[in-house]
Amino acid sequence: MNKQKIKAIIVLIALPCITYILFRALQPERFGTPSSLLSLFSQCLLPSITGCGFYFICEMGLIDFSVGSNIVLSSIMGVILSQRFGIAGLIIGCFLTGTLVGIVNGVAYKRLRIPSVIITVGLMVVYESLGTIIGKRILTLDSSMRIFQKMPWNFLACLVAFVIAYILVDYTKLGVYARAVGANERAVQTMGIDAMKYKVCAFAACGFFAGFASFMTISYSSSIAPVLNMSSMDRNFQPLMGCFIGIALKKYINPVISIIVGEFTIAMLTTGLITNGIDATLQNVFIGVILLVIVGISASRKKYTVVK
């Protein structure tokens, strides 16, 4: 194990540990009880799933701002189909919509050949509008279909998502070429690999994980409301933060693990700040600064990698 890898593992272990020790010391009675840690871990699973989807996109130097709207639209479709077809409708509605939206994003990116930031912002407003037209108002999932709301089923479902992500990252062409395209797209094309094909696949994978996240989101909070005016954008930021940590440490650790640890740390940080009476606006300042520090430390390695 080389020095850099040890450093990365130390950073990853230190992140939650330091956060825990700090807030535990400040609020020994309020913060860090076993039940609250379990609850925080359960909360970090949703953005972690979305973060896994983001990884494939961000790793290739792309961005997908429509993920939040995909989650809203997929949740709406899931709830509507669940009213007709039960739990099967919920699962199909969420996963199918999420994946389809991802494929549409990829195809639109391929056909239009304009930057992903522009295309996904455009499509985000389309999906938000579709969600509003279809959903019309706040939708609630029937209580009989909330089996993935609680432990152990929510953990098991998320475990499935993480295993899929882990395999995709380390054991499939998509994972390998995502890293290669991110490092040097021209070199990849010179080797005769169709980079665009894998970009479309990355959008589809991102959509699949957004669909998975929508299934877990609606199971967790049991209600969803359509949104407009890019309000769904908020849902992108926390997963993106975890994704950045994953990318920063990807050379040494499978990003899925880093994403989960990163999201867990963010969840602890938010709760720790609440228990210390820090205002929500200041909480965001803390989280943003800490993210920059983490990624800054993690990225203090050779800037360019050779793709073989």
Next chain:
Amino acid sequence: MKKMKMKKVISLLIAVVFVLGMAGCSSGPQKEDSESGGSEIKIGVAIWSTTDALGSMCYKMLNSAADALGCEVQFETNGFDTDETISNVENLIASGCNAIIICNSSDSIMPNIVNLCDSAGVYCAQFFRNIEDEDIRAVVEQSEYFLGCTHEDEYSTGYNLGKALADNGYSNVALISWNHGDTTAEARYSGYVDAFEEFGINLLAEQWEVNTAEDGTSTAENFMNSYPELEAIVVTGGSGEPLQGTLTAVENMNKVGEIAVVSTDFLEDMDQYFESGLLAAMSGGHFCDPLFSFLLCYNVIEEGYSLDDMPVEIVDNMIFVSSLEDVENYQKWFEGDTLPYTEDEIRELACTYNEDTTIEDLKKAAADLSLEDVMTRHGK
């Protein structure tokens, strides 16, 4: 060649989808001329949403009013985004509205909105809002096109619900709110805090910027984990989603009966929550608020009200419920087959149908609105 043509067609189709999507995003549903359709009056509505629990009822009420008065109503939604609200007003002016009613997210945008309306010669009035900032109010009220506002006493809403918590014996509470800077959120918060201080309730923790159901769930879970002494959670509002998330969290953690929830903005299924004891008290059902601003604009355009009397401040009431019986009455008389104001009752407040109606009648109607008032009018 054929492939190139195909590409062009696909690109064109995608472009059309984009444009339609953008249009769908920037505009809420638009109601066409009503059946009677003789009038050329068109009133614009800049609202946060027409799809959530409160917004959808406002949409229904205003469409009913437009039908009753034979005028047109156009909705633009903004999600409480300041820039979007200004864009809403620009769009409504461009689409030929004679007047615009606005639910603004903060006082600070009102001078801009009034400037736009002054330049276009379009009347405007606020709903669900008044201007708290004295300096801004002075600037806005100089405009001859600003007609005034309809609002609830948001401070009292918070204060009364805070008092209800004390009356029910709760002494340790946590608070969830939506965005800082929103006039309504801040006013309700002040009311709650004053009531807590006055009645000896301990505010253990608060979290702002909670706008989605899952944020509501996770925040409530964190409160319950971190504060074992917690007895009640206050959700100051946010049109349903954070409240729904909070209720889910209490159920998930098997704390029904131990933790009570108090909030504003009614839910469709709140009867179940009152039945289980999860909800202790609620205020809401104030979707008639925009109707009064709508009628204010209508009557000014039709010259039923004198501009010398403007701007006016109309204060209406939240509906308070604290038992299952209250909820059932509310659902029957406010959200049942008949809305709180029938088309005849709306016409009674419009100068084209009732020459004798005055601004005082409108103010009185707003002030009198309550569960009992509707039950009496509609023949309980």
